[in-house]
Amino acid sequence: MTEAVDSLDDQMAAELDETDLQDEGVDLSMVIDLQRCTGCGACNIGCAQENNLQEGQAYSSRIIETNGKFPNVSYEYTPTLCNQCDDAPCAEGCPTKALYKGDGGITMHDHEKCIGCKACMVNCPYDEITLNKEDPHPRWEETDALIENGTASPKQVKERADVDENAPAYYNPNREVGEHEHPTRYKGVVEKCNFCVHRLNEGELPRCVEECPCEARIFGDLNDPDSKVNEILGKYNPDVLKEEQGTAPSVKYVRDYNGGGYEQGTGEAGLGD
Amino acid sequence: MSRLGGESALQRARDAGPRAYAWIGLVALGLLIGVYGALLTLIEGTTVLGLSDQVPWGILISTYVFFALLSTGICIGITSLSSVFGMTTFEPLVKRGVLLSLFTLAAGGLVIMAGLGQPFRAIPQMLLSPNPSAPMWWMIVLYSVYGGALVAEFYLLDQAEQPSQRLTLAVGVVALVAPILAGGMLGAIFGTAEARPYYGGIFASVYLLVTAVFSGVALLTAVTIVERRLTDATATAVDETLLTGTLAKYLGVLAGVTLLLTAFRHAYGLVATNEALALAHEHMLFGTHSAWALGVGVGLGMVVPFALLALPRTRTVGGVFTASVLALVGLFASRLEFVLGGQVVALTNDPSHQFPLVSYAPSVAEIAIVVFGFALLAFLYTMSRLLFDLDERPDHAATDMTHPNSTATPEVTDDD
Numbered sequence: 001m002t003e004a005v006d007s008l009d010d011q012m013a014a015e016l017d018e019t020d021l022q023d024e025g026v027d028l029s030m031v032i033d034l035q036r037c038t039g040c041g042a043c044n045i046g047c048a049q050e051n052n053l054q055e056g057q058a059y060s061s062r063i064i065e066t067n068g069k070f071p072n073v074s075y076e077y078t079p080t081l082c083n084q085c086d087d088a089p090c091a092e093g094c095p096t097k098a099l100y101k102g103d104g105g106i107t108m109h110d111h112e113k114c115i116g117c118k119a120c121m122v123n124c125p126y127d128e129i130t131l132n133k134e135d136p137h138p139r140w141e142e143t144d145a146l147i148e149n150g151t152a153s154p155k156q157v158k159e160r161a162d163v164d165e166n167a168p169a170y171y172n173p174n175r176e177v178g179e180h181e182h183p184t185r186y187k188g189v190v191e192k193c194n195f196c197v198h199r200l201n202e203g204e205l206p207r208c209v210e211e212c213p214c215e216a217r218i219f220g221d222l223n224d225p226d227s228k229v230n231e232i233l234g235k236y237n238p239d240v241l242k243e244e245q246g247t248a249p250s251v252k253y254v255r256d257y258n259g260g261g262y263e264q265g266t267g268e269a270g271l272g273d
Numbered sequence: 274m275s276r277l278g279g280e281s282a283l284q285r286a287r288d289a290g291p292r293a294y295a296w297i298g299l300v301a302l303g304l305l306i307g308v309y310g311a312l313l314t315l316i317e318g319t320t321v322l323g324l325s326d327q328v329p330w331g332i333l334i335s336t337y338v339f340f341a342l343l344s345t346g347i348c349i350g351i352t353s354l355s356s357v358f359g360m361t362t363f364e365p366l367v368k369r370g371v372l373l374s375l376f377t378l379a380a381g382g383l384v385i386m387a388g389l390g391q392p393f394r395a396i397p398q399m400l401l402s403p404n405p406s407a408p409m410w411w412m413i414v415l416y417s418v419y420g421g422a423l424v425a426e427f428y429l430l431d432q433a434e435q436p437s438q439r440l441t442l443a444v445g446v447v448a449l450v451a452p453i454l455a456g457g458m459l460g461a462i463f464g465t466a467e468a469r470p471y472y473g474g475i476f477a478s479v480y481l482l483v484t485a486v487f488s489g490v491a492l493l494t495a496v497t498i499v500e501r502r503l504t505d506a507t508a509t510a511v512d513e514t515l516l517t518g519t520l521a522k523y524l525g526v527l528a529g530v531t532l533l534l535t536a537f538r539h540a541y542g543l544v545a546t547n548e549a550l551a552l553a554h555e556h557m558l559f560g561t562h563s564a565w566a567l568g569v570g571v572g573l574g575m576v577v578p579f580a581l582l583a584l585p586r587t588r589t590v591g592g593v594f595t596a597s598v599l600a601l602v603g604l605f606a607s608r609l610e611f612v613l614g615g616q617v618v619a620l621t622n623d624p625s626h627q628f629p630l631v632s633y634a635p636s637v638a639e640i641a642i643v644v645f646g647f648a649l650l651a652f653l654y655t656m657s658r659l660l661f662d663l664d665e666r667p668d669h670a671a672t673d674m675t676h677p678n679s680t681a682t683p684e685v686t687d688d689d
Contacts, residue, residue, distance in 0.1 A: 061623050064624055093466070095409040098402070113398050115390065121326065188318060
C-alpha cells in the first residue's frame, strides 16, 4: 500500500496556513517554472473570473518572443502578472500613496485614495497596471435585447436575478475581506494584481496558482527557508523580468523552456558524466 | 492703486467696438466647447479620452505641461528679473507677466484636473495622504505655493499703497524659487520613469526648465505686441525698441538654445544602443508623427523663429510677433512629442497589446478640454485687461522713472 502524497497545491496551502501575513518577516514570492508551463492560459482565465475583470483588462497575462526565420522559428511564452517589486516604482511615484507596500511585501492598491493620475502606469516597466476607463461591466446596464421580444436584455436579466439596482453585476463578496479590498470596482481608478490578497487572508492560494493544471506556479514565503519557493530557488538559478530596471521583482522564473536539441559539439561538457 | 472701476471696464469694452465683441464671442464659444468636453469626461469616464493602458498620458498631460511651463517661464525669464534682480528693462511687462503666469497656471490646472480619473478627490487626497517620494506630489505643492505667491505679487503691484521693499522682494523670491523647483519636479515626474528612457532622466528637468523660459518669453512678447496694436496706452508704455531689441535677441537666443537641446535629445536617442529608445526617436521624428513633431515642433517652432530673430531684416515688430506665435505653436507640439515619445514603443510584447509601436490620437473630448484651457486663459486675461491697468510699472520704478520711453536703459535700483 502506497502512502498518499500531498499535491503541490496542498503543500503550499499548508505553508500558507502557518504563515502570518501580518508578520513583518514575511516576503511572499511566486516562482514560475517555464518547463512546466504549457501556455494554456488557465491562469489568465481564472484571474479574470476571480477578479471580475471584463474584456480588455488583465491582471494576469503573458509575453511572447519569437526568434529565427520560418521554418526555423522558436517561440517563447512567458506568463506575467504584477511583479510585486520590492522597490516598486509605481508606489514610489504615486502622489497619494494609493499604491503602497503592504503585508507580505505585496504592492497594494487602495482604490479610495487613487485619483486616476496614471503616474503608476507610466512608471511600471512591466505594463501591469490597468485603468478603469468606465464603470466595469457596462453591458449589464444595456436595455437592448439581442432578439427583440425574444430574449431578455442584460438589464432585465439583472433585475430578474434580483440584483440590487445599485449593486454592479458580478459583485464578489470574497473581495470584502481586506481593509483596502473592494467587492466591485469603479471608473477612474487603476487596478492591478495583488496576489489575490483576499484569498490569502482566507488561507487560500492565489487563484492563478490554484488554476494552473501543470503546477507551474510555486507560491510561498521567501523568508521561510523550508518553503517550497526556496526549495525551487535552491535548485535553479532564477531570472526576473527586466532585471536591469532594479525593481527587485518578487515574481521569478526558473528553467527557461527549450524543447529542441541539435548536434552535439565536441566541447560539450559533462555529456558522459 | 491702479484698479479700473467696473463701469470703466465696461466702457472700455464698449469702446473697443465689434472687434471686442467678436473676441468675447470666440472666448465664450471656447468655454462652451470646453465645458462640454469636461462634463462628458466627468459623466462617461476617461473612456471618452483617446488613452489606453499603453498610452496613459496624452494631449491633456502635454497641454498641462505646456501651460505650467509657460507660467514657469514667464516668471523665471521676465518678471523675476525685475522683481528680484531689480532689472528695469522688463518693468513695463511685469504686471501683465504676473497675471499671465497666474492664468496659464490656472489653465494648466484645469486641463490636468479634467483628465484625472477622480478629479474631486485629487486635492483632499494630496493633503490627507501625501507621498513625499513622489515628484508629482512635490510639483503640486510647489505650484500651489507659486500660485499663492503670484496672487500676492499682483496684489502688491496693483493694490498695495507703497508696499514694503522687503515684503515685495520676499514675495518675488518665492515667485522665482517655487516655479524653478516646481518645473524641476515636473521634469522629475518624467525623468524618474526609468522604464521610459525617452524622457532622459535628470535631463528632463533641465530640458523642460530651459524651454519653459523660451515659451514664457514668447507668450509675453506676443501678448504685449497685440496689446500695443490695440491700445495706445500699451504702445506708449512699452517701447518698440524693447520688443525689437532686447526681447527679440533674448527670444532668438532662447530659440537657439531650445533647438540645440532638442537636437541633443534626438541625436542621443537616435544613436542609442537601446533599441526601444532609438525606435521611439525614429518613430517620432520620421514616422507617422513626423509632420507635427518634426515639422511643426522643430521646423516651425524653433528653426523659423530662430531665423526670423537672427536676421536684422526680420527683427521688426511683425517679425518678432510671428516668431513668438510660431514658437508657441511649435512648443505646444513639442510638449506632445515629449510626452508621447516615452510611450510610443510598447514596454512588453503582450499579444493583447500593440507591439512594437503604440498608436495614439486625441479624442474629441480631449481636444475640447484643450480648447477649455486656452479659452479660460483668454477669458481671465481679457477680464483682467478690462479691470486693471496692466501698463503700470511696479511702484518703486514709477517713483524712480520719469520718462516712459527710458525702458531700455538699465538702472541701478535700491537693491543694488
